[in-house]
Amino acid sequence: MTIINHFHRILHGGDYNPDQWLHIPGIIDRDFELMEQSCCNTFSVAIFSWGQIEVEEGKFDFSWLDDIFARCAESGKKLFLATPSAAKPAWLGKKYPESCKVRSDGHRDFWGKRQNNCLTSPIFREKVRQINRKLAERYANHPALGGWHISNEYNGEPCCCDLCIRKFHEFLKEKYGTLENLNKQYWSAFWGHHLTDWDQIHPLDGSMNTARLDWRRFITANTVEFFRMEIDAVREFSDAPVTTNMMGYYDPLDYWKFVPYCDFIADDCYPSWYHGETEETAVYFAMLHDLHYTMLGKPFVMMESCPGIPNYRPYVKLRRPNEFQREMLLALGHGADGTMYFQWRKGFGNCEKIHGAVVGHDGGDQTLAFKRVADYGNKLESLSGIVDSAKAPEAAVIYDWESNWALDLTNGFGGTETKKWQETARLHYRALWEKNIDLAVIDSDQPFDSYKLIVAPMLFMLKKGVAERLKRFVENGGTLVMTYLSAYVDENNACFFGGNPGGPDLRRFFGIWNEDIDGLEPSSDQTLLWNGKKYRVSDYAEYLHAEGAEVTGVYGGEFYKGSPALTVMRQGKGKAVYLAARTGLDFLSDFYGKLLEETGIRPVLEGMPTGVKASRRTAANGDAYYFLLNMTEEPQTVVLPRELREIWGTDTLRKSVEIPSRGGTVLKG
């Protein structure tokens, strides 16, 4: 299925804010000329236009938006119409202060900025429902309507008003049933924090880990509820697909909870291709793209990206040649069916006035930015075959928001800069990605069945049922890799009775007892010995006892030298691998190389030289599309394993292709 019904094109366009330009004659005409010139076909509109539409309470002016809709319909463009809840009008915030967030210091914020809303406030919900209905009613059947862009970058900064805190208490009542149960789960006798009334629970008590964990869950749940309310308002009139744009790994919101309500997934991606970090940056976004494909198991839209450079970077570095196309092809190759920009035209004032855009302050088509967008847009036509084509990953990496929260909120194991759960997940992902295999990124609540290999890096929390599902996965023939700092707590961030990993049952399953964990100072020279080689270990080394598992790697130093660092336990048709220490990419690369051989997972395309990365998408008709990206500063020649047709900027059968420095290409066959 295409993202927009019956629109068989890769979406190309971006955020369009004509309402900022109404007072300057000729701008909008010029916009539409430049859109044609750059082959843009889809735009998001009205994201921050509430005040331009509901100009005063109950008084609406749709004229400028009608005009944009009409122009798009006429020229065959599609619009993602935004619900404008991200930024309320000034009049609304001033008249209804309860619509503004109360900060953790107890102060209610003033109306400004954005996503500065109390999502619990009844009056705010009512006002959003009204404007959403107005928009839906008016444009539901417009031929230019492509879908709904619900709000914009919901954020997870809590509102601490009384309404929110009372609602949090209701959320807890629903979850725990009785205070007695909650007291047990919270281990509240610690520091004498036994609770005798629901209203005693304070979400900001740093000593009550689980209250804080539940508060984060509540923030997500309340935001999802708000999101659903927004969708419901729209759905009264319109069947067009809905989405909301996510912000990558954004920690405060568990995006998996939004997925069931999205018709397609949208994400905002702002890489910085700093010198010497090309692969790290590519991995950062490749993993995100895989996450977003995995969420609904179908193509997503890169809803925002930057044809120039985001203004908030420490170094607002000009784009190097080819780099932009490589960035776009990375998204397409990993499952995007659209690459769009924030934003179409740079505004003259306010806090993003120098954020890179398609059209600059000069207003013309002669800038590097415009020319690269136009060049890319024109080439895109050759790729329409990839629309709605699929990926088929046999390996998955678990990246679980709630588990990360639990680790974050657990006092111990050093601080965030040592825990590095996100970096660790990416490092495991990277070791696999380097092998050019197709990957999924899941959270621990997703099905495990379709994979041969599941990697659980630092899966600190085992939610209900996860241990059982992992066991079944292994018994049915899967390979599970779990690492240090996994299976320490249950879904309420409480430790397991009976030792790690995961209490007696899972201990038996892995055939190990993880007695304790050694925090390694930077000066430590601890190592892991495996397969005849010695690898550096840092930050964490768990002290394991083998209780049935095969010890395949051991420690090279300290008083526990020779004790298990890597174990394998065969269970049913599969195996459960435990990696007890933090290693570098060197080890992970060797380790996963061997593991992929054992599990029979093959690269999407053989024979890639170092520095060239390949991904694949397969159309319903069986056509395979190969995206080859050059991660180096030098041109690369790739000898192909078989003759393929190069379709990016050309249409030629190739036995080998030349990829320009920082560039990419697409092959079919």
Next chain:
Amino acid sequence: MTIINHFHRILHGGDYNPDQWLHIPGIIDRDFELMEQSCCNTFSVAIFSWGQIEVEEGKFDFSWLDDIFARCAESGKKLFLATPSAAKPAWLGKKYPESCKVRSDGHRDFWGKRQNNCLTSPIFREKVRQINRKLAERYANHPALGGWHISNEYNGEPCCCDLCIRKFHEFLKEKYGTLENLNKQYWSAFWGHHLTDWDQIHPLDGSMNTARLDWRRFITANTVEFFRMEIDAVREFSDAPVTTNMMGYYDPLDYWKFVPYCDFIADDCYPSWYHGETEETAVYFAMLHDLHYTMLGKPFVMMESCPGIPNYRPYVKLRRPNEFQREMLLALGHGADGTMYFQWRKGFGNCEKIHGAVVGHDGGDQTLAFKRVADYGNKLESLSGIVDSAKAPEAAVIYDWESNWALDLTNGFGGTETKKWQETARLHYRALWEKNIDLAVIDSDQPFDSYKLIVAPMLFMLKKGVAERLKRFVENGGTLVMTYLSAYVDENNACFFGGNPGGPDLRRFFGIWNEDIDGLEPSSDQTLLWNGKKYRVSDYAEYLHAEGAEVTGVYGGEFYKGSPALTVMRQGKGKAVYLAARTGLDFLSDFYGKLLEETGIRPVLEGMPTGVKASRRTAANGDAYYFLLNMTEEPQTVVLPRELREIWGTDTLRKSVEIPSRGGTVLKG
């Protein structure tokens, strides 16, 4: 004209706080002995004495101050009498809480500290007016009265009380006339921040750059209004000259706005002569001195300096021999007619009890500090010829508060630590200062006519009329040097339509199009090629297109290698030079060396060795005074271009002079 009417001496003395010592017998007698011994002639009094004078509301005690006035009159000393608004009495703050500032978190501060006043508060203004009138009435005709020291170091930390915010709204109404106009200028449609009522404007909205810019302007305007109110109260009785002491580059207040109401300029100067930074430190203060001379085009007073070391330095380093005299001569050589100290006598308690003073806790005349002050004071008598002598700069550097604010408030180009507007201005100043030429420091609203060369480093904002005036300056034969990050925004911090620098018209004038700017990471090895040499470039490199300008320097690296980095456009009788990248002092030194030759600007004295810096003042009778300062740790011998009379510590005709390490001397001829 002398600073103090009919007082033909270089002012020497400092802040004197006898009211702290009234309870210790003999101290004040001893003070006056030590003042004689150190040739001190002028003191600032009553700066923090409100509570010592108005001992309770409406009850006044002038006895101790009368005594000081009488002693000074008797011994021929002059007093700058302070208005005491900097620190209100405790009783006032407690009785009228509205006189205290409301902080940005909405809390009203308690009465303590200093400059902790709401300058809008009617009751506070009334109380200040009363005490000022009382003081003026009593001492207006006293022979010891030298002038008025209005308040003390006004600060720009905002008060966010309702009165201030309402007044800010009035300020905006006056400026913009209509909300429609303001909305346009603020580009408020961005993030849907369209305003429909003046009271919606919040000065702290980080996303509304221009509101924040206007808020800074308002803070300055409100402080200037308060300053004028203070002056008016004094003027009801007294014609003595007024000033207020500035704090150098203090960013929150645009000091140029105070200038029209000052009879002379006063500044507080606290260098730290740390190892290896002598020239940077000298430049820091030389540029300030030039700024303060330029402000009224006449001598200023260094109102505070430290004979020891300020207590707030990370290393409270003892003064090295000669260093103190060099510091004083730096001020005199750059246009000071007085060098004064904070403070005369070290107090025993409170937060500046170890801040360097003339008289220490031992109370005697045997300290290094007292001896250096006395030695200097005695030598000063030989310099009375410089009183009211002039400087005649042919080159000016623009240092513009409002432009700096605009750049600061513009999200982008990295952060403050990358933007470094102040450091950049100083680096350009330094490259010129090293050539021993006489310099002015102006803001962009000052007249340009009298200069041959104007340097505009990072003049981010072009206020109304500035582009036209710069063009006229060039057309009339001037040389204008403008750099990267100049001419990006208008007076409301809005970008120019039509590209940089400054939109189509100024683009044509410079003959270039500045398409975009490359943010250079620290690892970048970008260079500028000029005049057969290669110079390192850092942080910023603009991507220019020559559109008529002569390209005199090009980039040495990156994909835009060979493109313009330095351009010259001849217009009328002059030329407009554009430097597109941030260079080090090496380039600037070579570049300005050549430019000064071309423009015919000569050093004030030829033949200075490296490490010796010269400045000049010229008396009405044509006598020239040359100040030669040794910036090195070794003695320096200077062969003079002609015979001159050394008058510092001697009175001898010289063909060459020996300047001690870290020292200075003065020549006449």
Next chain:
Amino acid sequence: MTIINHFHRILHGGDYNPDQWLHIPGIIDRDFELMEQSCCNTFSVAIFSWGQIEVEEGKFDFSWLDDIFARCAESGKKLFLATPSAAKPAWLGKKYPESCKVRSDGHRDFWGKRQNNCLTSPIFREKVRQINRKLAERYANHPALGGWHISNEYNGEPCCCDLCIRKFHEFLKEKYGTLENLNKQYWSAFWGHHLTDWDQIHPLDGSMNTARLDWRRFITANTVEFFRMEIDAVREFSDAPVTTNMMGYYDPLDYWKFVPYCDFIADDCYPSWYHGETEETAVYFAMLHDLHYTMLGKPFVMMESCPGIPNYRPYVKLRRPNEFQREMLLALGHGADGTMYFQWRKGFGNCEKIHGAVVGHDGGDQTLAFKRVADYGNKLESLSGIVDSAKAPEAAVIYDWESNWALDLTNGFGGTETKKWQETARLHYRALWEKNIDLAVIDSDQPFDSYKLIVAPMLFMLKKGVAERLKRFVENGGTLVMTYLSAYVDENNACFFGGNPGGPDLRRFFGIWNEDIDGLEPSSDQTLLWNGKKYRVSDYAEYLHAEGAEVTGVYGGEFYKGSPALTVMRQGKGKAVYLAARTGLDFLSDFYGKLLEETGIRPVLEGMPTGVKASRRTAANGDAYYFLLNMTEEPQTVVLPRELREIWGTDTLRKSVEIPSRGGTVLKG
């Protein structure tokens, strides 16, 4: 006297929180088995159990605590029963908000966390008195009651509520009598802060050093008053000994003020034995142990320590072999009669769930932690002879909270990271400790008579009478070493009239005038020349004039090269030594080596190799116990000066002993 009446054992056990485990069957039975197995004999209970006892207001449930008491009585164990004021029940905090602290921003905190109490609040005091009485009444005569553990780790974070501020004003009235007197002492004329009403005094005025100093004193005084109130409530029923657990060098509370009300001293000790810092860490705690022994001149209890690793360390490093025993022997050797743990059993949830404990989450006796505790517990039996044995130090180091506060609050001399008063005291202590001598740690109000040598490192403040007492100490034959930054201020943080050190009288006594202090930048290469050697000097070098003193060390650089850096003044039978500059351990080690020879202070045991440290305790019957600790990573052989009996893990006469790496042993003889 034994700590617990008639209990002649070294206390071994820890914090025991059975109330967290009531819902899990079998746990408490298992606890008592494991206690036997590990030879634990004493536990602290009910520390955070208020809400588990007073389950709602006025309704009490002692059943679980009765059970623990009964089990202990039966098995011969003792209990330190805590008063539970550290953490109030949630119902109390919600019902009586005044019991919660008001933070410095004026917000009253919610009820959670711990020690989050307004200690002034009448209702809170009343509620604490009630629960304490209830506990005392019930358990006063119970055979298992060993003593009272009053509250837990009182903290010094101020409550800024109106009640506290009014009480602070009363405190000041009592201290200063009149405002006139206070104004003088505060030097309040500075910045015009003359006070005309007591209620004008704000404890947080950063510019009023002395108000802030008095505020810290008030916090301590108010906490001590609260402590006494708690004791009084208990004393109505019980004569058992009372204590409260201190937190080492914890800066906000002057622990010396608690001493008069403690029957024995208790402290919480959490070393981290990071790589390469063994001696620093040992010194850190050795000095604390000496402080705690000195406080009452008798054995103390190490009330908390960790058999594993505290969860809040940046690196939660596993214990290396032997290291744990060395840590315990360090405490015993320096005067502890008990070493106890926080905590007995690791909880499953909340913010210390991974803090090292005796029994882990696995619940068994096979962990490294449990085995090391059991091994140690069993060996402890051999040491019962040391119970109530004494130390006899001839040298003392002054560590004075109020003096440190004065220096901290004095603006100047750089910041905390340069002042380093604590590190400096420890460095002097270390230079002496390395010589294996017995040491006392005192504050300046303690008697000086019993020592031959007193070291006063950075004794910035001279409280009333201290100068006189120091003089008498010297005149009677003592050696006093005072350093830079000593004797700058009186007890109100006011400087001395007449110069440093300490004004004219003390200046004469030391025979020097300390004119000023040179703040040395890191790049400084200043040195001190002494005894034919040159030593590096950093941060501070005072500029002295000898006025009678013998100059034994001089500066090697700067313009004051050759001037005095180390002086000796003979007065009466003793000498007053002044060290004017900050040196490293190299100098201090040489310097104190010579000084100890001169003063005839001998090591407790001769012939220790580098890396082995010895301490001694002497029983009433004359038996001497020698504790030998190996500070290195290698085993060490010590040839003993005479035959001694090794009683740690053996019972053998030795002429030499082998001490394992990181280990220790105990000898008797």
